[in-house]
Amino acid sequence: MQTSNDIVLSVENLQVHFHGEGPVAKAVDGIDYQIRGQQTVCIVGESGCGKTVTALAVMGLLPQPPAQIAAGAIYFRGQSLLEMSPAELRAVRGRGIAMVFQEPMTSLNPVFTIGDQISEMIRTHEPVSASDAARRVLQLLDDVGIPDPARRIKDYPHQLSGGQRQRVMIAMALACEPDLIIADEPTTALDVTVQAQILKLLRDLQARKKMAIQYITHDLGVVAAIADQVYVMYAGVIAEQGTTDHIFKNAAHPYTRALLAALPTRNKRGLRLYSIPGSVPHPAYKPKGCPFHPRCELRQPSCMEDFPQLCDFGKGHLVRCPITFADRGAGKQRLT
Amino acid sequence: MNETQAPILAVENLKKYFPVRQGFFKREQAPVRAVDGVDLSIWPRHTLGLVGESGCGKTTVARLILRLLDPDSGIIRFNGQEISLLDEQRFKPLRKQIQMIFQDPYSSLNPRMTVAQSIAEGVRIAGIRENTAQRRRIEQLLSMVGMPKASADRYPHEFSGGQRQRVGIARALSVAPRLILCDEPISALDVSIQAQIINLLKDLQQELGLSYLFISHDLNVVSYICDHVCVMYRGQIMESAPAAEIFENPQHPYTLKLLAAAPNAELVGKAESIPPLATNPAAAQSPCSFAPQCPEFAPACAHEPPALRVVAPGHFVRCLPKAG
Numbered sequence: 001m002q003t004s005n006d007i008v009l010s011v012e013n014l015q016v017h018f019h020g021e022g023p024v025a026k027a028v029d030g031i032d033y034q035i036r037g038q039q040t041v042c043i044v045g046e047s048g049c050g051k052t053v054t055a056l057a058v059m060g061l062l063p064q065p066p067a068q069i070a071a072g073a074i075y076f077r078g079q080s081l082l083e084m085s086p087a088e089l090r091a092v093r094g095r096g097i098a099m100v101f102q103e104p105m106t107s108l109n110p111v112f113t114i115g116d117q118i119s120e121m122i123r124t125h126e127p128v129s130a131s132d133a134a135r136r137v138l139q140l141l142d143d144v145g146i147p148d149p150a151r152r153i154k155d156y157p158h159q160l161s162g163g164q165r166q167r168v169m170i171a172m173a174l175a176c177e178p179d180l181i182i183a184d185e186p187t188t189a190l191d192v193t194v195q196a197q198i199l200k201l202l203r204d205l206q207a208r209k210k211m212a213i214q215y216i217t218h219d220l221g222v223v224a225a226i227a228d229q230v231y232v233m234y235a236g237v238i239a240e241q242g243t244t245d246h247i248f249k250n251a252a253h254p255y256t257r258a259l260l261a262a263l264p265t266r267n268k269r270g271l272r273l274y275s276i277p278g279s280v281p282h283p284a285y286k287p288k289g290c291p292f293h294p295r296c297e298l299r300q301p302s303c304m305e306d307f308p309q310l311c312d313f314g315k316g317h318l319v320r321c322p323i324t325f326a327d328r329g330a331g332k333q334r335l336t
Numbered sequence: 337m338n339e340t341q342a343p344i345l346a347v348e349n350l351k352k353y354f355p356v357r358q359g360f361f362k363r364e365q366a367p368v369r370a371v372d373g374v375d376l377s378i379w380p381r382h383t384l385g386l387v388g389e390s391g392c393g394k395t396t397v398a399r400l401i402l403r404l405l406d407p408d409s410g411i412i413r414f415n416g417q418e419i420s421l422l423d424e425q426r427f428k429p430l431r432k433q434i435q436m437i438f439q440d441p442y443s444s445l446n447p448r449m450t451v452a453q454s455i456a457e458g459v460r461i462a463g464i465r466e467n468t469a470q471r472r473r474i475e476q477l478l479s480m481v482g483m484p485k486a487s488a489d490r491y492p493h494e495f496s497g498g499q500r501q502r503v504g505i506a507r508a509l510s511v512a513p514r515l516i517l518c519d520e521p522i523s524a525l526d527v528s529i530q531a532q533i534i535n536l537l538k539d540l541q542q543e544l545g546l547s548y549l550f551i552s553h554d555l556n557v558v559s560y561i562c563d564h565v566c567v568m569y570r571g572q573i574m575e576s577a578p579a580a581e582i583f584e585n586p587q588h589p590y591t592l593k594l595l596a597a598a599p600n601a602e603l604v605g606k607a608e609s610i611p612p613l614a615t616n617p618a619a620a621q622s623p624c625s626f627a628p629q630c631p632e633f634a635p636a637c638a639h640e641p642p643a644l645r646v647v648a649p650g651h652f653v654r655c656l657p658k659a660g
Contacts, residue, residue, distance in 0.1 A: 046526040191389035192553060196597035218527055221556070221599025262531035264560035265600065266583050272538075273560070275531035279496050295528075 007075075008180050008212045009035040009058065009097070014072035016053050018283070019065060025284040027053045029236035030072070035180065035229075038206065040213045042223045042244075045233035048280050051216045054233075055182045058214075059099050060089045077179065095125050098173035102185040104165035108157040114141075114168045115153035121175040140171040143208075145201060163194035167201070174205065182214045187222065199226055220263060224248055232256050235281055235291035238310075242317035252319040252328065254296045290321070298323050342416055343377035344515055344547050345401065345434075350374045350410035350420075352396055370396040372571035374410075375644075376549075378515065381541065383548040385562030385579065387555060387594070393571040394551045398517040401549070402434055403427050414515070432461065435508035439520035441500035445492040451478070451503050452488035458510025477506040480543075481536060498529035505536065509544070517549045522557065534561055555598040559583050564650075567591050570625040573644070577651035587653040589632045624655075634658075 016028040028050040035041045043051045056062045058074055060081060074081040076096055081089065101107040109117060118140060119133040128136075134153070141149035144167040157165055166186055173181050183202065187195035203226060206213055217223060223230055223244070230247040232240045232255065240253035251257045261274035278295045281287060287294055293303040300323055310318045311325035319325065351374075353367035370393045378384045386394045399405045401412055403419065412420040419430055438444040445454055452474050459473045475485045481502040492500055501521060508516055518537065522530040538561065540546060552558050558565055558579070565582045567575045567590065575588040586592050619627035623641035627633055636656055644652045 046528060192555070192599075193389060193593055193597040195599070199599075219599060220527070225599050259527055262528055264531070264534055264557045266556070266559035266579070269560055269579070273531040273535055275535050276528040279498060279529060280526065 006036045007034050008037055008039075008077060009214070010075040011054070011058065012073045012075070014054065014057060014074065015070040016050070016057050016062065017068045017070045019068060023284045025282070026070075026236055026286065027067075027283045028057065029286075031231075031233070031236070031238050033231050033238070033241070035212045035214055037179070037212055038210050039228050040203075040206065040215060040226055041229045041231065042215045042217060042227035043231045043233055044217055044220065044223050046218055046280050048235075048283065049233040050236040050283070051233050052184055055099065055184050055214065055216055058182065059093060059097065060084075061099075091125070094121060094178065095176040096178055097180045097182060098176070098178040100166070100169050100173050100181060100183040100186045102188055104162065104169045104189075105157060107169060108165060110157055113154050113156055114160070118168070118172050118175055121172050125176045136175070137171075140174055141168075143174065143205065144168070144171045145197075146171075162190055163197065166190060166194075166198055170198075170201065170205070174209065177209060178211065180212045180214065182216070184216045185218070186215075188217070188219070195222070202226070220248075220259060232259075235286055236283060237291065237320065238318075239292065239321075240317075240319045242313070243315075246313075246315075246317040250313075250317070252313060252317070252324050253292075253321050254298050254324065255292050258295075258297075298327075341380055343413075344380045344415055345376075345378040345549070346411075346413040347374060347376045347397075347401065348411040348413075350397065350400060350412065351408045352393075352400055352405060353408055369571045371400065371407075374568070374571070374573055376566055376573070376576070378547050378549055379563075380514075380547055381545050382563045383541070383550050383561055385558035385565040386549060386551045386568060387553065387558050387565060388568035389553060392568045394568050395519055397568075398436065398519055398549065398551060401517060402431065402436055432511040433514045434517065435511065435513040435515075436517040436519060437501075437504050437508050437521045440524050441497055441504050442492075442524075444504055445500060445507075447492055450489050450491055451483075451506075454492075454503065455488075455507050455510050458507055462511045473510075477509055478503075480509065480540070481506045482532075496529075497525050498532060501525060501529075501533055502536065505533075505540070509540070513546070515547045515549070517551070519551045520553070521550075523552065523554065530557075537561070555583075555594055556600065567594065572625060572654060573652075574626065574655070575651075575653045576644075577648070581648065581651050585648070585651070587647055587651070588626075588655050589630050590626050593629075593631075632658075 011031060011033050013030050013032060014028055015030050018025040018027055031054060045051045057069060069082060076092060115137050118137045122128060122133045122136055137153060138149050141152060146152050146164060146167055187198050190198065202213060215226060227244045230242060230244055231238050234255050240256045247256060251260055258274060258276045262276060264273055276295050281291060289304045289306055290308045293299050308320045308322055310320050311322055313319055350371055352371040353369050355367050356365040357363065358365050374397055376384060386397065388394050400407050407420050410420065411418060414430060414434065419427060455474050455477055456470055459470050464470050464473050474488055478485060478488060483499065483502050522533050525533060541548065550558065550562055562579045565577060565579050566573050567588065569590050575582060575591045582591065586595055618638050619633055622638050624637055627637050640656060642654045642656050644654050647653055
C-alpha cells in the first residue's frame with residue numbers, strides 16, 4: 001500500500017448544482033475519488049452522468065453561475081483548489097493539472113500556428129526566452145509522435161488530421177510537465193486505429209514523465225485497455241469503484257453488469273443483447289431513492305425510498321447497492 | 337449462403353471519383369477515389385456489414401445505392417433490375433423499397449415538424465391518403481419501434497437520442513422498404529441505448545423480412561449483428577467474408593490492424609498487441625493502397641496490383657498471396 005502523500009488529487013463529497021429554469025439540476029451529487037501518482041483512473045459513464053462536470057470543477061473551469069459548487073472539497077497535492085484565488089488557480093492549471101478535451105478542432109485556436117499555441121503555454125508559466133520555448137515545442141511535438149516537427153511547427157490546426165490535432169493537444173497539456181492530466185474523451189472523435197495509437201502514446205508518456213491520468217470515457221473497451229482504477233458514474237453519483245479486474249471480472253452493481261451485458265461482441269452472436277430499459281434521468285428530475293431503481297432488475301421497495309450507501313466488497317471494491325451486497329453475503333447470484 | 341435465391345442488391349465494380357480543384361486557376365488535380373471498384377451483394381433477410389475508418393468511402397457507397405449520387409461507372413442491381421442508369425422519375429418508385437437510417441438522430445429530423453408530420457410524408461408516399469388511415473398507420477409504425485402513441489404529436493427536441501433514432505427508423509419503415517441502409521445508426525447513442533436499437537433492428541428484420549446494409553466503424557457491433565462483413569479501405573474492399581470467418585481467420589493486414597485496434601471489454605489489459613505503424617518508402621508507387629502502412633510489405637507489393645482472390649468459400653481478400 002502506498003503512503004497517503006502519494007495522492008495527487010483528492011475529491012471529497014463534491015456536489016455541483018446548476019441553477020436555471022425549473023428545479024435545481026444536481027449534475028454531480030456527492031462524489032469522492034482519489035488519484036495516486038502515475039495511476040490511470042477511468043471515470044466511465046453515459047452522457048449526462050456528470051463526468052465532464054466533475055473534471056471542469058477540478059480544473060476550475062465551470063461557469064459560475066449557472067453552476068454552483070454546493071459542497072465538497074478538491075485537494076491537489078494537499079492544497080484546496082476551491083479556496084484558491086484565480087491567480088493561484090492559473091498557476092496550478094497547466095503546471096500542476098492539464099486537460100485534454102474531446103474535440104481538438106474546437107479547442108485549438110484556428111488563427112495561430114500550433115507552435116505559437118504550445119509555446120504560449122510554456123511562456124505563460126515559465127520565464128523562458130522565445131527561442132528556448134521553440135526548442136521545447138520541437139521536443140514536445142517529437143515526444144507525441146508528430147513526424148517532421150520542424151516543418152509542422154508552422155502549421156495551422158486545419159492543416160492537421162484529427163489524430164495529429166489530438167497529439168498537439170496532448171503536447172500542449174504536457175508542455176509544463178504536469179503531475180496530472182485530465183483527458184475528457186480524447187479519442188471519441190477518432191478512428192479506432194488512431195485511437196489505439198493515442199492510447200498507446202498516453203501510456204508511454206505516462207511511464208516516461210511519471211504523470212497520473214484521469215481518463216473520462218463512455219467506452220468500456222477503452223477502460224479495459226488502460227485503466228488501473230475505475231469509477232462507474234450514474235446520475236451524478238459513483239455507482240461502483242474498484243480495480244479494472246474488479247469491474248470487468250467481478251462487477252457487482254446492477255448498472256455496471258447491465259452495461260457489460262449490453263455490449264455487442266462476437267461472443268454474443270445469436271444471443272439477444274441485454275438492453276437496459278428506459279434512459280438516463282435528467283439531472284433535475286432524478287428519482288427518489290437509488291437513481292438507477294426505475295431501470296433496475298433487482299429493485300426492492302427499499303430502493304425507491306432510501307439512497308443506497310456504498311457497500312465494501314473488500315480490497316477497495318465499493319458498490320452502491322445494498323441489495324447485491326446482501327445477496328452476495330447470502331451466496332445468491334440473481335443477475336445473469 | 338442460399339444459392340437458390342438471388343441477392344436483393346448486387347453492386348459490381350462501382351466507382352465514384354470526386355474531382356479536386358486547387359490553386360489560383362482551380363486546376364484539376366488527381367481526383368479523390370472515394371469508391372474505387374466496389375463489389376457487394378446483400379441477400380434477402382441478411383445483414384451485410386461495411387466496416388472502415390472515416391473517409392474510406394462507406395457512406396458514399398450508401399449514397400450511390402440510393403442514387404443520391406450518380407456513379408461514374410459500375411452496375412447496381414436491385415432485385416435483379418439495373419438501377420444505376422435509371423432516371424429520377426423511373427427510380428422514384430424503387431426508392432420506396434430502399435431506405436436509409438442516418439447516424440445523427442439530432443440533425444436528421446426536421447425540428448419544426450412533429451413526429452407524426454415527419455412520418456406522414458412517407459405514409460402518404462406509400463399511398464395512404466385518407467386522414468384517419470394515415471393516423472392509424474403512423475401509430476402502428478410508432479408502436480413497431482417501441483414508441484408510445486402519444487409521441488406522435490410531439491417535436492424531436494422533446495426526445496432523447498435513442499427515441500429520435502426510433503423515430504428515424506419508423507420514418508424509414510413508413511414506405512414499407514425491403515432494404516435499409518443503416519449508416520452508423522448507433523454510434524451517436526449512449527451505451528445503454530445502443531443495445532435497445534440493435535435489438536429493435538434485429539426484431540424488425542425478423543418480423544418484416546428486411547435486409548440491411550450496416551455501415552459502421554465499430555468491429556464489435558458488426559461482429560455481433562452482421563452475417564457477412566466487407567472491410568473497406570480507401571474506396572476498395574480489402575476483405576470480404578462471412579462474419580464468423582473474418583474474425584476467426586482474418587487475412588488482410590488491414591483487417592488484422594483494425595481487429596487489434598478495436599477496444600474490447602472482454603480483453604482486460606491485453607491491448608499491447610497493436611501493430612506498429614509501418615512506413616515503407618518503396619510503397620509510394622505501389623498499386624496497393626494499403627502498402628504505405630502495411631507491416632507485411634513485400635518486394636512484389638511495389639509493382640504487382642493485388643486482385644481479390646478466394647481464400648475459402650465466400651472469403652475474398654485483396655492481397656498478394658504470401659511467397660513460399
